[in-house]
């Protein structure tokens with residue numbers, strides 16, 4: 001018996017979408033356009049919630065010209081450890097090209113002209129999400145804001161038939177019975193306060209695992225971005241203009257490589273002492289500065305509010321963990337339609353593994369957004385079709401709630417655990433660079449042992465006297481679960497590939513060019529999953545460009 | 549972190565309560581909202597962007613508290629500054645912002 005068993009809002013829909021970022025919004029629109037009735041439940045507010053709305057993740061929309069699309073596909077193919085699949089890229093780029101411009105139309109913008117580089121770019125994240133929200137409402141999609149999903153519902157055959165959760169402002173539980181359910185609840189950044197990431201606590205991964213879902217790519221979860229030390233603003237593109245300094249004002253060289261910042265080089269420096277930055281490379285032109293300001297108002301908010309001129313003054317930086325938000329791990333996609341290994345359950349955006357187009361490495365500049373838009377649209381359509389084939393039987397199915405740890409006691413216990421101490425314990429394992437960026441068998445085993453203790457603790461009675469506390473407890477469970485999968489997969493991948501760095505295995509191992517499925521709750525497991533596509537050779541002209 | 553909710557500016561529309569992704573505010577019947585869970589603030593600045601009265605100020609410090617008073621914020625023109633920079637301020641259109649970006653891009657070349 002939990003708070004969720006009390007009577008509350010009961011809804012029936014063809015498709016339930018869990019989440020409120022671009023992946024969720026696109027999934028909902030795609031399902032509705034296919035004729036499905038759709039409910040979206042977001043932990044926050046569909047419009048501001050999630051990494052994209054706050055960060056304005058950039059992406060390029062490219063016409064179907066190989067000359068333009070190839071560079072994007074090959075840019076990070078090697079960096080991603082050759083785990084991306086070009087056939088997925090092609091499909092996702094095509095969907096983005098078809099769908100993304102609709103936002104301009106819906107928002108009353110003139111359809112943009114392609115820029116000199118043949119691409120055009122998205123609007124501000126908050127503006128895009130404002131427009132998408134309007135469209136969802138126009139299409140009759142019901143949005144439950146401030147309503148985190150806490151557990152999935154399954155029928156007698158184990159197929160997912162919706163979810164339930166709590167409205168955290170009214171404390172009223174909600175249940176949505178649905179023909180198909182799409183998890184689009186974002187990645188996990190372990191409450192690091194990286195820009196826009198604190199809603200994303202891995203709830204979906206845990207919910208999926210509880211009904212037999214699998215994860216993949218969880219070893220690629222160590223994405224960190226620089227931010228002014230005092231702040232949350234992990235916008236990282238402008239570090240290409242950065243010079244780095246130590247505390248005595250001496251320049252530190254080698255922290256940018258090939259025009260991009262090197263996370264591991266910065267991390268090594270930070271382990272030695274404070275690092276300062278000034279944006280003084282190629283930023284002399286006033287018009288250039290004005291452009292940079294206009295393009296990323298959030299980057300400059302971090303400075304304007306405290307009175308720093310980032311072009312003239314130095315500021316201290318830190319690296320904040322963005323985890324799988326700009327890493328690539330998530331719920332394993334098991335078919336072409338963004339279906340999971342569980343019937344009736346789909347995944348999109350950062351909630352899903354993004355290895356299919358990103359392999360083991362992403363970063364900024366588009367691949368994640370291409371995945372969010374593409375997978376959202378694919379999952380939305382497929383879920384609508386799945387629900388239609390059920391023939392409206394979803395209202396009659398006998399459903400059971402599948403949520404366990406963090407919601408109710410799994411083993412009898414006198415004492416009650418509280419989320420704050422669990423969250424602190426997880427952060428101690430996932431934040432330090434020498435545990436997460438620079439991994440070895442020893443660091444991984446040490447952390448896994450500590451996480452195991454936390455996992456044991458949370459089998460006891462969670463603090464759930466209020467709705468807030470119950471939500472926090474469940475989030476804490478998601479954080480522990482995802483940290484365990486990340487390091488367990490990291491232990492199994494005995495090589496360095498993508499963003500997964502093993503000090504004890506510093507090379508890429510051609511025999512490990514596979515995905516790693518990972519899962520299990522009390523007992524963890526991994527299993528290699530072959531990459532269907534052979535390595536695609538870099539086209540000749542591109543290779544020349546790379547050499548030049 | 550969210551630092552200031554100006555009672556003199558606030559028009560009690562409760563938009564901040566509705567839009568905050570981490571549920572920092574509590575609605576108070578007949579009054580302005582309360583900053584009820586400041587420590588949950590993820591410093592995303594989006595309440596500022598949505599506040600129609602420019603009554604909110606989110607400092608850029610994500611963990612440390614910084615004291616501000618309203619006079620200082622007015623003097624430094626910081627109320628509503630982020631909203632303005634997004635093109636969401638009174639009398640503004642984000643479409644104009646975009647035109648400006650395009651024009652500057654043509655002028656200085658696309659940085660990326």
Ligand SMILES: Cc1cc2nc3c(=O)[nH]c(=O)nc-3n(C[C@H](O)[C@H](O)[C@H](O)COP(=O)(O)OP(=O)(O)OC[C@H]3O[C@@H](n4cnc5c(N)ncnc54)[C@H](O)[C@@H]3O)c2cc1C
Pocket residue numbers: 018019020021022023024041042043044045046049050051052053055056057058059147148149150184185186187194195196197199200201203204233234235236322325326348349350351363364365366367368369370372569
């Ligand atoms: C600073 C920064 C810069 C970035 N820059 C780029 C870039 O330049 N290019 C690029 O391609 N990508 C970039 N990314 C990554 C990009 O933002 C994400 O890939 C993208 O936001 C994914 O969209 P999403 O909809 O899957 O998740 P999000 O946008 O994170 O949305 C997740 C949603 O799920 C909701 N949610 C969470 N848990 C629950 C629950 N239990 N119940 C209901 N709802 C829930 C949240 O409230 C939120 O609405 C960047 C990320 C950051 C942090």
Ligand code: SF4
Pocket residue numbers: 553554557558559560561562563564565580581598599600601602603604
């Ligand atoms: S959004 Fe602004 S005006 Fe509206 S209640 Fe909040 S502080 Fe007041």
Ligand code: SF4
Pocket residue numbers: 549550567568569570571572588589590591592593594595596606
């Ligand atoms: S800055 Fe973001 S998280 Fe903080 S109060 Fe405002 S909307 Fe909420």
